[in-house]
Amino acid sequence: MRVGLFVTCVNDLLFPRTGRAVVSVLEHVGVKVEFPLDQTCCGQMHGNSGYRKKAGGLLDRFGEVFAGYEAVVVPSGSCVAFLRERHPHVYELSEFLIDVLGVEDVGGVFPHRVTYHPTCHGMRMLGLGDKPVRLLAAVGGIELLPLPGAAECCGFGGTFALKNAGVSAAMLADKCAAIRGSGADYVAMADNSCLTHIGGGLTRTGGPRAVHYAEILAGRP
Template identity: 55%
Template structure:
């Protein structure tokens, strides 16, 4: 099986180890991974800020970059939700306004082929035990886009529960938003910081070694708060845990 990796802007610029971990993990499971160089931002920041017309070229570019792939895998519930939920709306609106039906067709075609990493592992490959080894205590934060937008449910937790050596600790108030929300944190910094403070406090109180999640944007927000508080709790993307083995621990 061959898939395309949609690494996302945040991971490409700030967390390249996450993208590397996804490739290592998928190749260990017998999947060939391509990285289309034409990929760029999916347009979520522009769209969420109200710049719908400016988002359309990015929809076209993203659809073209991943044309021909039956599966597009991304380590981000946020960006997966953007493509699956909002691309079709952008395409339909553009077609209704007479700017060409090809955008609507491209958006409708790409959406069903995009999978958040845990969806791909559980639903497509049919695995929960990926052969990982991570001898640490971990608590899991479900990001809003994955939890509510994609409906990931217990997929991430099932994958974590199967990791050898890992002790999974419940996160109090796990379903509460961490307050990042992309441009929300820019427009409402005080509220964002307060929400993040509550979530970071709950995570630190678990006594876990690591706080993991499926979106590095949320983890970056929480990591900043934890570091400023001097908390020993470290953040780590789920992919990096699943990629870890006794021979290849996370960096």
């Protein structure tokens, strides 16, 4: 099976460590992954903001760049949710590991207290369910703590954070308070666009560190 990595534009620019972690996890479980260098963005931001034609162009581009692959692994629930209808061979990392490879223990070690925020697109549109949590639960030394009000949106919503800045900030404050209240040292999630928002709120107000769950799966002793 030829497996491609679509790292996403957000990760390419702001969170390369998430991409490195995905590569580390995949290589650890024996998958030879490729990274086509012509990849850019899936078009989600344009699609969700009312630029249907521009988003369609980026969706088409994605198809061309990843035409030769049987599976494309993406460490972002919202990008996969946006891509899936047109490109069904796209998998969020936890779907690829559990549904395609049948692996739950990827050999990670992370001796810390962790809570998980299920980002909306991953949870509701993709139906990831507890897949990322199952992967986390198999990590050595981890202590998973529940997050109060986990299913509540963090208030990011792409351009919503700028267009409705006040509401977004109010939702963020509640999410950050819940994360602090969980008692965890790290909050993990499956989407770095929400993480930019939550993580930025947590570094501003103090609290656990926000990380993509792939970085925990890639933890080595």
